Amino acid sequence: MAVENKLGLTNNAELAREEERISKKKAILLFENGVLDSLPAGKFETLKEIHKYLLDDIYEFAGKVRTVNMAKGNFRFAPVMYLEAALRNIDDMPQSTFDEIIEKYVEMNIAHPFREGNGRSSRIWLDDILKTEIGKVVDWSAVRLRMLRLKCY
Numbered sequence: 839m840a841v842e843n844k845l846g847l848t849n850n851a852e853l854a855r856e857e858e859r860i861s862k863k864k865a866i867l868l869f870e871n872g873v874l875d876s877l878p879a880g881k882f883e884t885l886k887e888i889h890k891y892l893l894d895d896i897y898e899f900a901g902k903v904r905t906v907n908m909a910k911g912n913f914r915f916a917p918v919m920y921l922e923a924a925l926r927n928i929d930d931m932p933q934s935t936f937d938e939i940i941e942k943y944v945e946m947n948i949a950h951p952f953r954e955g956n957g958r959s960s961r962i963w964l965d966d967i968l969k970t971e972i973g974k975v976v977d978w979s980a981v982r983l984r985m986l987r988l989k990c991y
Contacts (some may be wrong), residue, residue, distance in 0.1 A: 915950035
């Protein structure tokens, strides 16, 4: 059974396809409309806005901190009880070097603040920090290709 959504979809695979299609369109608009230009790089409020922008047409909880504990496989993300504190700590982390930015991104991934769409939103958030702070961006297609090659061996 799929997560409750505004599209009325009950099939997980169908919902995943629609989420990808819609959020990719919205990601393009996010950049074309300059939404990130007025938001502070590396702050959780910015990540919330990205998440809401990408997924508001799909989920009621878009841009809202999750209220349930979550795990993927044997890994448990930050418990709801500590999530707000973790997000404040992440906001305060330095982000002036590549290593600091990546550490901040990893901590946000561990926090996993949303029920769905964390990866998609946080990659845009990471790119915004890298671009703003050190003038770099990630070629995610190259990363994905590298990951696929690693899985083949």
